[in-house]
Amino acid sequence: MGLTRRSTRIAARRGGFALACALWIGACAPADRGSSDPGSGDLAPGADAPAAGDFVERGPLPPVGDPRGGDATQIASLLVAPADGGERLVVGFARPDGLPADRVGPVRAEVLRERGVVRLTLPLQVVSAAIVDNHFGTFLADRAFVVRPLAGDSLHLDLHLRSPALVRVRALERPALVLVELRAGGDPLPRSAPAAQRVVVLSPVPGAARYPLTIEGYARTFEANVIAELRGRRGEPARTRTTAADYLAAWGEFRMRIERGPTGPVELFVGEHSAADGAEQGVRIELEIEPPSP
Numbered sequence: 001m002g003l004t005r006r007s008t009r010i011a012a013r014r015g016g017f018a019l020a021c022a023l024w025i026g027a028c029a030p031a032d033r034g035s036s037d038p039g040s041g042d043l044a045p046g047a048d049a050p051a052a053g054d055f056v057e058r059g060p061l062p063p064v065g066d067p068r069g070g071d072a073t074q075i076a077s078l079l080v081a082p083a084d085g086g087e088r089l090v091v092g093f094a095r096p097d098g099l100p101a102d103r104v105g106p107v108r109a110e111v112l113r114e115r116g117v118v119r120l121t122l123p124l125q126v127v128s129a130a131i132v133d134n135h136f137g138t139f140l141a142d143r144a145f146v147v148r149p150l151a152g153d154s155l156h157l158d159l160h161l162r163s164p165a166l167v168r169v170r171a172l173e174r175p176a177l178v179l180v181e182l183r184a185g186g187d188p189l190p191r192s193a194p195a196a197q198r199v200v201v202l203s204p205v206p207g208a209a210r211y212p213l214t215i216e217g218y219a220r221t222f223e224a225n226v227i228a229e230l231r232g233r234r235g236e237p238a239r240t241r242t243t244a245a246d247y248l249a250a251w252g253e254f255r256m257r258i259e260r261g262p263t264g265p266v267e268l269f270v271g272e273h274s275a276a277d278g279a280e281q282g283v284r285i286e287l288e289i290e291p292p293s294p
Contacts, residue, residue, distance in 0.1 A: 055166035057186040058113035063106055064171035064178065065123065070103030071095050072176045075122075075129035075157070078144050080136040087140045089159055089180035093126065101176035109169040109180070115202055116189040118167050118180055120157040129155070132220075132250050140165045140182040142192060145200065147218045148246035149253045156253075158218075164189050193217070194283045199226070199271045200251070201283050209287045213258045213268075218251040219244045221272040221282075226254045229269045230287075232262025263291045 072093035079090045093101040105123030112119055129146040136142060142162035149156055165182040172179065194201045201217040219226050224247040230238040238261025244252030266289055271282010 053168065055168045055181075055183050055185075056111060057166055058111045061109040061111070061167065061169050063108050064169050065104045065107040066171075066173075067106045069105040069125060070101060070123065070176060072101035072104040072123070073125055073127055074098075075126065075131065075146055075155075076100070078131055078134040078157075080134075080138055080141045083181065084183075086165070086181060086183040087138055088182065089141060089144065091120070091157065091178040091180070093176040093178075094130070103173050104171055104176040104178060107169070107171060107178055109167075111167050113187070114190060116161045116192065117202075118159040118161065120159075120169070120178065120180070122155045122157060124154055126155055129250055137162070139163055140184060143195070145218060146250045147253055148250040150245045150255060155250060160193060161189055162192070194285050196271060196281065196283045199282045201270050201285060204268070204285065204287060206286050207288065208290065210290045211258065211260050211292065213261075213289070215240075215256040215258070215268070215270060216254070217270065218253050219271075220247045220251055222275060223247065224252050225272060226256070226270065227272060228256050228258065230258060230261045230266050230289075231269070232264060232266045232289075235262050238262065260292075261289075263289045 073096050074094045075091060076094040077090070077092035079092075081088055081090065093104050095101045105125050107123065108121040110119050111117075132146040134144050136144070140161060140163050142160045144157060144159045147156040147158055159180055161182070163184065164186040166185045168181045168183075170179045170181065171177070191205055194206070198220045199217065200219070201215065203214060203216045213230070215228050221244065224244040225241065226244055227241045228239065238258050240256045240258055242254050242256045244254040246252035266287050268285040268287055269280060269282060270285070271280060273279065274281055
């Protein structure tokens with residue numbers, strides 16, 4: 001079976017026994033059981049788009065889910081299990097009354113290979129999450145985050161890969177599940193996104209950088225306040241701050257920009273100051289910033 005008994009117990013604690021049973025049955029289902037039409041929805045494949053059922057290395061995948069909508073309004077579980085020689089992220093959904101949903105509306109998926117992330121854009125009807133992140137640490141799957149973006153009303157689900165993988169996405173009905181199927185393969189991934197307890201930085205990655213420096217990621221810092229500071233060996237640090245898109249109901253996307261500051265070897269801090277003692281809490285990234293052109 002795809003899901004272990006331990007995973008089922010975790011699901012039972014987080015989403016109720018009925019949902020745990022639904023996930024057990026859904027994850028062990030045959031490949032064609034209850035699959036929604038993957039060619040329908042907002043991202044109908046074009047001439048160069050991958051065919052339904054193909055594993056892809058990068059770019060958009062055919063959409064899945066019911067284009068007419070569904071009764072799923074909440075993410076109820078995030079589980080990873082071995083499946084078919086690879087791994088499978090099983091995303092479970094609930095209805096407004098907390099019971100397992102029957103169908104999920106249209107879901108768009110994209111492999112952001114340059115970031116090592118598989119991103120699901122969820123239907124507008126999915127407005128909340130009983131679980132907003134999970135750490136897997138398996139061979140292919142690392143972590144998952146439910147993110148409220150700065151632009152748009154749809155929640156994102158970002159699955160961070162731990163090892164190079166090809167990806168396929170399917171949707172099942174009764175119960176409503178989205179399966180992100182991973183098979184080892186493809187080009188090497190970039191370094192994992194630096195992360196702390198309440199901050200994930202997608203960009204920049206450690207190494208060479210230049211101004212203007214764009215800082216992107218998601219956070220659950222206090223009242224969504226996020227600060228960034230660049231410190232070099234000489235001169236004054238460069239500082240900026242912003243407000244993330246959320247911090248209570250989901251991780252909130254943030255974006256900041258530093259126009260100028262120290263060059264050469266620098267340390268970038270992204271996070272917050274502790275309300276208790278003012279200590280820095282967040283992520284530190286070592287960068288080598290090129291001096292501006294003459």
